[in-house]
Amino acid sequence: MARLNEKQKLFAVGGVALGICAVACGGVYWAQGLIDEMKATLERKRQDIAAAEAKIAKIPATEKEVIILRENLDEYVKILPADQGLNDLTTMMNQFQQSSGIQVTAFTPGKPAKAPGKNGPKFSRIEYQYDMNATLWQFLKFINSIENYERFVSITDFSIQHAGGRDAETRDGDQVHQIRLTMETYTYDGKSTGQDVEIPDYGDKKQELREEIFKRLQAIRIDKYDHRGSRGRRDIFVDPREREGRSDGPPIEEQRAIMDRYLGELQRLRGIAQKLRKPDLTIFDVFTFERELKEGIEKLELAVNEVNQKQQISAASLRLRWVKEVCEPLADMKSTGGTKDPRGQSDPYLSAAEMQQLIDSMRQLSTDGDLEAADARFEAISPRLLVPEADPRYALAVTAKALHVRVKTAMEFKTLDLKIQGVLVNHDGGRSGVLLNGETYEEGDYINDELMLRRVEEEQVWFVFRGLTLIRTL
Amino acid sequence: MIRINLLPVEYRRGNRISPKLLATAFGSALAVAASIGWFGIVYFGELGELERQDVAVTAELAQKKKKGEYYDKLEANRLDYSSRVQTIQDIGRSRRVWSKFVDELVDVVNNNGDAERHLAWFDAMTVRTDQRTRGTQITLPGLVQGNELSKIANLHRDIEAAPFAADIASKSPPAGKVESDKTRVPPESFRFQLQLNLKPMVEPASTTRRGK
Numbered sequence: 044m045a046r047l048n049e050k051q052k053l054f055a056v057g058g059v060a061l062g063i064c065a066v067a068c069g070g071v072y073w074a075q076g077l078i079d080e081m082k083a084t085l086e087r088k089r090q091d092i093a094a095a096e097a098k099i100a101k102i103p104a105t106e107k108e109v110i111i112l113r114e115n116l117d118e119y120v121k122i123l124p125a126d127q128g129l130n131d132l133t134t135m136m137n138q139f140q141q142s143s144g145i146q147v148t149a150f151t152p153g154k155p156a157k158a159p160g161k162n163g164p165k166f167s168r169i170e171y172q173y174d175m176n177a178t179l180w181q182f183l184k185f186i187n188s189i190e191n192y193e194r195f196v197s198i199t200d201f202s203i204q205h206a207g208g209r210d211a212e213t214r215d216g217d218q219v220h221q222i223r224l225t226m227e228t229y230t231y232d233g234k235s236t237g238q239d240v241e242i243p244d245y246g247d248k249k250q251e252l253r254e255e256i257f258k259r260l261q262a263i264r265i266d267k268y269d270h271r272g273s274r275g276r277r278d279i280f281v282d283p284r285e286r287e288g289r290s291d292g293p294p295i296e297e298q299r300a301i302m303d304r305y306l307g308e309l310q311r312l313r314g315i316a317q318k319l320r321k322p323d324l325t326i327f328d329v330f331t332f333e334r335e336l337k338e339g340i341e342k343l344e345l346a347v348n349e350v351n352q353k354q355q356i357s358a359a360s361l362r363l364r365w366v367k368e369v370c371e372p373l374a375d376m377k378s379t380g381g382t383k384d385p386r387g388q389s390d391p392y393l394s395a396a397e398m399q400q401l402i403d404s405m406r407q408l409s410t411d412g413d414l415e416a417a418d419a420r421f422e423a424i425s426p427r428l429l430v431p432e433a434d435p436r437y438a439l440a441v442t443a444k445a446l447h448v449r450v451k452t453a454m455e456f457k458t459l460d461l462k463i464q465g466v467l468v469n470h471d472g473g474r475s476g477v478l479l480n481g482e483t484y485e486e487g488d489y490i491n492d493e494l495m496l497r498r499v500e501e502e503q504v505w506f507v508f509r510g511l512t513l514i515r516t517l
Numbered sequence: 518m519i520r521i522n523l524l525p526v527e528y529r530r531g532n533r534i535s536p537k538l539l540a541t542a543f544g545s546a547l548a549v550a551a552s553i554g555w556f557g558i559v560y561f562g563e564l565g566e567l568e569r570q571d572v573a574v575t576a577e578l579a580q581k582k583k584k585g586e587y588y589d590k591l592e593a594n595r596l597d598y599s600s601r602v603q604t605i606q607d608i609g610r611s612r613r614v615w616s617k618f619v620d621e622l623v624d625v626v627n628n629n630g631d632a633e634r635h636l637a638w639f640d641a642m643t644v645r646t647d648q649r650t651r652g653t654q655i656t657l658p659g660l661v662q663g664n665e666l667s668k669i670a671n672l673h674r675d676i677e678a679a680p681f682a683a684d685i686a687s688k689s690p691p692a693g694k695v696e697s698d699k700t701r702v703p704p705e706s707f708r709f710q711l712q713l714n715l716k717p718m719v720e721p722a723s724t725t726r727r728g729k
Contacts, residue, residue, distance in 0.1 A: 056538065060545025063549040063552065067555060070556040074560040078559070082567065084571065098585045101588060102587065105588060108595050112598035112599065113598065119602060122605050123608070183620060190615070195609065198615045199646040200645050202643040240591050240593075240594050242591075263602060266609065268614045268617040270620055279622070279626040279638055280639050282660070283638055284662060284701040284706075286702070359630075360630055363627055
């Protein structure tokens with residue numbers, strides 16, 4: 044340094060300082076580059092976080108959807124399986140044939156369907172052709188079974204050819220037709236992307252979603268129809284006109300008379316059912332009408348079945364009326380029991396007032412000596428007395444049951460073979476006696492294990508039978 | 518003349534650090550300190566802070582990515598199942614329930630047993646579904662009892678009012694030819710050919726594409 048002059052020193056100091064500053068600035072520039080890079084990386088990562096958060100926000104809804112879909116997967120697989128399962132399908136078709144009564148003459152596969160293109164539908168068609176002979180109702184039952192089958196089957200084409208003529212084959216009184224039917228079923232071609240993901244707390248979540256799962260299951264179910272048979276309708280592929288010089292079944296006047304008779308009986312039953320709907324009926328009226336109605340329905344049903352078996356209503360103009368005006372209303376009356384309990388069905392027991400009414404009437408009938416009527420009243424409505432212990436009506440039900448036990452005991456006492464042949468009444472305070480079935484008994488004696496002689500009077504003898512005091516008059 | 522300087526060395530003017538040099542050194546030191554400080558602030562402050570943020574963000578991303586991947590798998594499952602449901606619905610919409618249709622046709626022809634309005638029957642029924650358009654053609658050659666044309670008209674009226682009428686795209690007009698069969702009572706009847714063209718259950722795929 045000593046050798047440098049001042050100018051040189053100035054340059055040296057300045058130069059070194061400048062160099063350091065330049066390096067520092069370079070360092071800053073380099074660091075700024077790193078900062079920019081880091082900021083960009085951070086921005087990317089933040090965007091990734093935002094994207095992940097957006098996905099996370101969707102997790103609950105997606106989980107819910109996946110659980111619902113997964114729980115219904117079995118149903119989807121049944122409707123649209125991934126494998127052909129043609130053996131099962133054929134077995135099922137055979138069951139439908141047997142239950143409907145059609146007779147198959149050929150069951151042949153159709154043309155193999157072209158494989159769907161890349162953007163085509165995610166299913167393949169499998170076609171089958173059926174040739175059969177069947178009545179219209181058998182055919183309808185058969186196709187209804189196919190259409191209601193759990194696997195999706197679609198009927199695309201069919202033809203019904205009336206096999207007419209006098210000697211046409213009949214089944215159950217209906218003419219048989221030649222039928223050809225083409226149907227399609229499908230297999231699912233969509234490829235699965237992977238395994239089922241494991242959802243945490245699956246069981247609990249499934250439990251929470253059970254209603255939604257059920258609702259969705261109903262929504263996916265394909266259109267079905269409940270075909271209810273001919274219901275008295277005529278086959279639309281048969282000429283309904285009568286043949287010249289030949290008529291089926293009894294003469295039309297007779298058929299009309301049968302029809303009117305049954306309509307009259309049905310009207311009578313309707314009248315009883317009408318009476319049952321009146322609100323001011325006692326429980327005993329209800330019992331009487333219900334029994335009358337039940338017996339009437341059973342009797343009429345037997346008679347209607349007989350008419351149907353004998354095909355006594357064969358006229359095309361009356362058959363539909365017969366079904367609609369007699370058979371169906373009768374079936375309806377039977378299913379509802381014809382009863383319309385004004386109190387509704389929410390309470391299966393008698394009301395407290397009705398129980399009291401039952402007790403009073405049983406007491407009155409017992410006093411009047413009509414034990415059978417008292418017993419019948421109780422038996423008729425006994426199922427409605429099975430109230431639980433916690434119910435306030437329990438005490439009344441117990442009273443009615445106890446009364447019924449007494450009635451039954453009295454009825455059995457009545458049937459005992461007790462021939463009172465003479466009495467000896469001791470007015471001096473000693474024990475009186477009776478000559479019963481050829482033997483003498485004194486007051487307090489047991490005639491058998493259940494029967495004791497309690498008191499003897501001139502006109503009547505008092506017994507104790509199974510703990511109940513009963514009197515036999517002389 | 519000789520001048521003798523008796524000042525100690527450090528006080529002699531010629532040996533002192535010049536103020537210029539001192540100022541330069543000071544200025545340089547200041548500049549160096551400032552630039553190194555700046556670098557320090559940028560490198561250890563700003564960049565350091567960003568690196569700390571990066572560590573936190575990376576950790577957060579790793580955690581959220583895991584859940585995101587879970588969502589991706591869920592979504593893949595959902596698409597698998599939904600695709601099957603969609604396919605079922607697509608096929609389901611394309612199907613006509615023929616047991617219902619024929620049952621309703623039987624009701625119309627039976628007309629609750631009212632033979633006065635019309636009493637019709639058919640020789641055959643042919644149903645053909647066009648595979649491309651999914652439209653259906655039904656051919657019903659049949660007869661109506663009697664020789665009154667009005668009965669054919671009544672049958673057509675009842676078909677037009679049937680539950681399946683909304684599905685009919687077009688229908689053959691009422692027409693007929695009198696026939697007589699002496700073996701039947703009454704012998705007269707009107708022969709007709711009823712043709713019903715039903716609308717496709719779903720819009721054909723080709724039409725949809727063209728529409729788009």
